[in-house]
Each structure stands twice: as C-alpha cells, then as structure tokens.
Amino acid sequence: MKLFRLCLIGLAALCSCSADQNPEKPEEKTPVQTEPAKPDDGGQTNPEPASSKTLVIWYSFTGNSKAIASALLTHIEADAVEVKPAEEGLDYAANNYAIGSSLISAIRSNPSSAASYPAIKDVDVDFDAYGTFIVVAPLWWSQMAAPMQSFLFKFGEKMAGKTIGLIVTSASSGISSVEEDAKRLIPQGKFLSESLWIRSAQVGNATKLTADWYDKLFPSQKEQNSMKITITAGGNAFAAEIEDSETGHAFLAKLPLTLEMSELNGNEKYCYGVSLPKNDKRYDSIVAGDLMLYSGDCVVLFYGNAGGYSYTRIGRITDATGLATALGKGSASVKFEKR
Ligand SMILES: Cc1cc2nc3c(=O)[nH]c(=O)nc-3n(C[C@H](O)[C@H](O)[C@H](O)COP(=O)(O)O)c2cc1C
Structure with a gap:
C-alpha cells in the first residue's frame, strides 16, 4: 500500500438492458384495454420468498422481455430459464401478425388441449428447488404470448403452492387477460397481489421499474438486496x-x-x-x-x-x-x- 500509483476510475454502464425498437401495436382483433386492469389480488397478501430460491422464466420475441428479465436479475438473486419455441426463426409479426394471431386463436378455441399449444424446446428445471417463479412474457393479441403459454401449460402444475410473480410487456394493451391466462395455467399458484406491466416504450427504464415492483412486494428483501x-x-x-x-x-x-x-x-x-x-x-x-x-x-x-x-x-x-x-x-x- 505504500506505493502511490496512478489508477483509472471509470464509470461503467450499469447494465446493457437496452430495449429493441418498439414493435408497432398490431391491429386489435379483440377488445383491448388501454388502461392497466386493476390486479385481481384474490384477497391475498404478498408472500415472502424467505430463504427459498427464485426462478425467472422468460420468453421474448423482439427482446423486450429479455431486457426486462436481465434488469430484474441485476436486482435479485435468482436463476433464469428462457422459453424457446421448438420451431426457430418464425416471424410472428409478419403479414399483420398472422402466425402470432393463429397461435393465440388456437389456444383460445381449445385451451385445455395440449395440441393447441405450440411446441417448445425441452428445459431442465427442478421445480421443487424453487419457492418463487417470476414469469416475464410479452402480450400477444391481449393474451400471454403463445410459447410462454405452452411452458405454463406443460409445467403449471409443478408450480402449485408456489409464489408466482408476473411481468408483462405490451405496446399499449392492458394486461388483465394475460393475468387470467397465468391463473388458468397455474391454477394452484399463489399469485402476488400486483403484476408489473411494462410498455415497450418503458423498457429502457426496466431496471428501476422491476426493482421498485420487487421491493414493494418483498419489502424484507429490500435492505438485504441493497x-x-x-x-x-x-x-x-x-x-x-x-x-x-x-x-x-x-x-x-x-x-x-x-x-x-x-x-x-x-x-x-x-x-x-x-x-x-x-x-x-x-x-x-x-x-x-x-x-x-x-x-x-x-x-x-x-x-x-x-x-x-x-x-x-x-x-x-x-x-x-x-x-x-x-x-x-x-x-x-x-x-x-x-x-
Ligand atoms: C404476435 C404479436 C401480437 C401482439 N399483440 C399486441 C397487442 O394486442 N397489443 C399490444 O399492445 N401489443 C401487442 N404486441 C406487441 C408486444 O406485446 C410488445 O412489443 C412487447 O413489448 C414485445 O415483447 P418482446 O420484445 O419480449 O417480444 C404484439 C406482438 C406480437 C409479436
């Protein structure tokens, strides 16, 4: 410590959580709320994750949910898993969102049939190891994006009794139907009293939005995380x-x-x-x-x-x-x- 040497101090960018270009909102085919729906808290209080581990499950087509999940992961200690469609390279937004639209229609018309859900790549998750799951997904035609619905259809029962948080990004549509999808697909989940809605235009602010949301719902973790x-x-x-x-x-x-x-x-x-x-x-x-x-x-x-x-x-x-x-x-x- 006796030698004085010049050293360089640089401010590093906190996290490259840059949002992709905000996709255009597609023409609505179903009535869409322009204001966020009041979350249905079902009379619940917010459970504390205590010492149990958290898994962040995310799917992203244009990069917004990915940026949101990365932002959250700079604030909390958690594992993460990406949901990937089995068929690669599909452009869900092409031809006025034709593929995305037909995937959502198929689920809407027969939500209880496995055949309605697009195939996703295998994941290796030990669900028993986690007490909290935070789902980060885009909204498609007012519903939860189809590949995330596939994941939850497949594994929702393994998340029974666990604390479930939901973060949804959309161009402008309100997220109440996505919340309903999540509750349908994880029927025994203990949902947090508030979901987080992040519009595409707000993704650049995802670090603060996700941290504020998490700290509000898990106040005892705030000091520890900080x-x-x-x-x-x-x-x-x-x-x-x-x-x-x-x-x-x-x-x-x-x-x-x-x-x-x-x-x-x-x-x-x-x-x-x-x-x-x-x-x-x-x-x-x-x-x-x-x-x-x-x-x-x-x-x-x-x-x-x-x-x-x-x-x-x-x-x-x-x-x-x-x-x-x-x-x-x-x-x-x-x-x-x-x-
Ligand atoms: C197939 C499809 C349907 C969409 N439907 C809607 C919609 O109904 N309302 C809306 O506000 N945004 C809609 N969007 C826009 C996305 O919800 C929004 O851009 C989101 O931030 C994308 O997240 P991602 O980058 O993680 O994929 C749609 C996007 C796609 C690809």
Whole structure:
C-alpha cells in the first residue's frame, strides 16, 4: 500500500438492458384495454420468498422481455430459464401478425388441449428447488404470448403452492387477460397481489421499474438486496456483500465503478483515488475476498491471506474460489456494480 500509483476510475454502464425498437401495436382483433386492469389480488397478501430460491422464466420475441428479465436479475438473486419455441426463426409479426394471431386463436378455441399449444424446446428445471417463479412474457393479441403459454401449460402444475410473480410487456394493451391466462395455467399458484406491466416504450427504464415492483412486494428483501454487489474480474463474476456502515453506503453510492487495480505482494490488488469515510482498525487476519479501504482513499481487494495493517472494511466476497485466477498476476480491471 505504500506505493502511490496512478489508477483509472471509470464509470461503467450499469447494465446493457437496452430495449429493441418498439414493435408497432398490431391491429386489435379483440377488445383491448388501454388502461392497466386493476390486479385481481384474490384477497391475498404478498408472500415472502424467505430463504427459498427464485426462478425467472422468460420468453421474448423482439427482446423486450429479455431486457426486462436481465434488469430484474441485476436486482435479485435468482436463476433464469428462457422459453424457446421448438420451431426457430418464425416471424410472428409478419403479414399483420398472422402466425402470432393463429397461435393465440388456437389456444383460445381449445385451451385445455395440449395440441393447441405450440411446441417448445425441452428445459431442465427442478421445480421443487424453487419457492418463487417470476414469469416475464410479452402480450400477444391481449393474451400471454403463445410459447410462454405452452411452458405454463406443460409445467403449471409443478408450480402449485408456489409464489408466482408476473411481468408483462405490451405496446399499449392492458394486461388483465394475460393475468387470467397465468391463473388458468397455474391454477394452484399463489399469485402476488400486483403484476408489473411494462410498455415497450418503458423498457429502457426496466431496471428501476422491476426493482421498485420487487421491493414493494418483498419489502424484507429490500435492505438485504441493497447491500449486495457483483464484482467482475477476468470475465468472472463474484457475489459480494457490502458492510452496512458509513463506508459501505458511500462505496455503494459510487457504483457502478470500474477500477484499474495494481498488483501488490502476491495477495492483493489496490487502487488509489476512491475517497471514502474511514474508520480504521488493525486487521491481523485478512483472507481472500476481503474488500478493504486503506488510508481513506485506496480500495484493496485481497485474493490471499494478509494482516498487520489498518483498514476499514468495505465488504467481502461471499465465495472467493477462483478469485486469484480471475485477477491474474499483474494489474487487473475490476468492475463493481449493484445487483
Ligand atoms: C404476435 C404479436 C401480437 C401482439 N399483440 C399486441 C397487442 O394486442 N397489443 C399490444 O399492445 N401489443 C401487442 N404486441 C406487441 C408486444 O406485446 C410488445 O412489443 C412487447 O413489448 C414485445 O415483447 P418482446 O420484445 O419480449 O417480444 C404484439 C406482438 C406480437 C409479436
């Protein structure tokens, strides 16, 4: 820590959640609401996911639902699975949305027959491992997009008794019929009291919209989530927890941050120029993954054991396996961003 070296601090883009061009709203064939329907909460309270795992299930034709799912995944700890139609390359919007329209018509005319649903690619999901499922899907002709309906028709019963969240994107149509589809296809699901409706034009704001929605429905998770960050080096992402302290909050306020960190002693990478409030104490036993502040303006990321100097703790990587390899032998570019 004794060497003062120039280091570069760059603001990194938080997440490339850019929305595709907003598709035109197709001509409506059925009455379509222009205002979001009041969600049917069925008298439910919002269940808390507690310690159980969450799976985000998404399908996207033009990229909006994909961007929304990615945005949500920067905020919560969850696994994700993409629903893919078995037949690749179909243009559901061609010829005035002819293919999309006929798929939806087939489901509408016989929703209880498996033959009405377009085939999707196999997925390998252990449904028992999850307590919460968040479905992210586009609206087609006021209904849930056909491939996601296929997924839920196939697996909805395996989601019985589980907490179900629904995020729907449309050009302008209200989402009440999509909510009805979800409840028909997951009859025993415990639906959250509010679904999230994101219009195509709002997809650029999906990070905030999904985070606000989630935090409102799962308030006890909010504080926990807000202290979690991702540290990326050498293409490897590491989950880290920031201290609930003045130093920790000041560090979070600077994110996203990319630091060009210098090598020292074969056990740490450091970067001067990041001023944070300090509350130093002597640390005799530092381990790989400890993220520390040295002399009030130097961020130090340890990838090996150390000790004997004064620091203020910023946070720690939860599992530092592979950190040394990811950081490499010389200086390293390290990105810090909120989840
Ligand atoms: C077949 C098809 C039908 C659609 N029907 C409607 C509709 O009835 N009302 C509407 O507002 N948007 C409609 N859309 C637009 C999509 O809901 C909207 O662009 C959505 O954001 C696309 O999500 P994605 O990019 O994840 O596919 C339709 C799109 C397609 C492809």
